[in-house]
Amino acid sequence: MSKYDSNPRNDLIGDILKEYTKIGGMDDLPGAGKPLSAEYFSGDLFQHFQRVANEAGHKPHWLKLQHDIRDGIQDAILQLSKGKRSDVQLRVALLNDKIHEFNQICPIPLQKGSVRIENLDAAMERWR
Known part of the structure; x- marks a missing residue:
């Protein structure tokens, strides 16, 4: 029987930290x-986590998505200028999926609407 079986809770991370502490x-x-x-005791737990994560160089997923969407819009505009409208339609559909995901996880004031082929230039301004 292992030490994990005797513990009614499976606190694997806690056990790993205890072992790591034992070896210095x-x-x-x-x-x-x-x-x-x-x-460290002010604000809520989520704000504290965001501050610590930011100090450690971690970017939130919604920020990475924002950069992906901006780059995708820029690429779609480039493809449209080359006359590849059917390719751009697929890219716009994929961009809208990312925008939907972005809107679900980003702060409310940063949420943005979907894009269409007709409004790619205006969308690029919104996503800069």
Whole structure:
């Protein structure tokens, strides 16, 4: 019987951290032993997570989608200028799927409408 079987909860991450601590893996962390600043206890948990993730260089998925959509619109405009209208129709449909996903996860004030072939130039201005 393993040590995981005796625990009624399967806290795998907790167990990994305990093992890592036992071998000294947590000894040289920056800020170890220092009190947390008051800002760590202010705001809600999600805002705190976003701040820490941002400081660590993590981009939210909706921001990556925003860049993908902008680049996709730019590419569709380029293809349209080359006369590939049928290819652009497929690209616009895929872009609208990404826009739908974007609108579901981004902050409400940043939500944007779908695009059409006729309004690609205006859409490019909105997505810059």
